[in-house]
Amino acid sequence: MRIIIQRVSHASVTIEGNTKSAIKTGYMILLGIEERDSSEDVDWLVKKVIGLRVFDDDNGVMNRSIIDVEGDILVISQFTLFASYKKGNRPSWLRAACHDISIPLYEEFCQKLSTALGRQVGTGEFGADMKVELLNDGPVTIFMDTHNKE
Template sequence: MRAVVQRVSRASVTVKGEVVGEIGAGLLVLLAVAPGDGPDQVAWLARKVAGLRIFADDAGRMNRSLLEIGGAALVVSQFTLYGDCRRGRRPSFVGAAEPALAERLYEEFCSALVEQGVGTVARGRFAAHMQVALTNDGPVTLVIDTPG
């Protein structure tokens, strides 16, 4: 699995003019699934995202996690994170999982964040054309690949 995690002061996802997911302070997680991914990758990534110490403490240092600040997460599926642009001008997406597996693991990841203690987990709409709006805080943006 691959995630692009952005610290935000707010973020939302709109589909066909309707806001389908929205958060205040927290993390926007763009999530892609690879063919070999499964429950181990879901659990690892959910623990990592929930526990990342990328929010300021009282001294202004990045020392607090999403759980510690009571922040929210907005999770958006984005298979294009596995786009391979090394050859030609059109990306190849053979590194991304088939939609059935990707959707199942996307849903499992959202549930795993809740199990980790994240109070609000908003979602985009899987396989929809979405408009994602966000206000980066920092900015702080991390790319995380699961081991294996």
């Protein structure tokens, strides 16, 4: 699994002209899933996301977590995080998991994240044409890959 976390002042996702989800201060997360991913990857990512300390404390130091600031989270499925661009100029998406694998893992990630956060996370709609708007705060953007834990 791969995620891109962006610390945001606000974010929203619109589908066919209707706002599906909107958040204020928190994280906008793009989530990519490949076929070898499992519930273990979900658990590792949820723990990292909840514990990540990238919000400023009273001294202006990034020392507070999403729980500490009572922030919101918006999760958007993003199969393009597994783009292969090695050959030619048109990316291949062969590494991205099929719907039978990715939808259950996406839903599991959102559910476990909601439980850990203590409230519902915002979501997009899997496979829909989504328009995502956000104001990246900082900017702070972090990439995580469960198969390359740095």
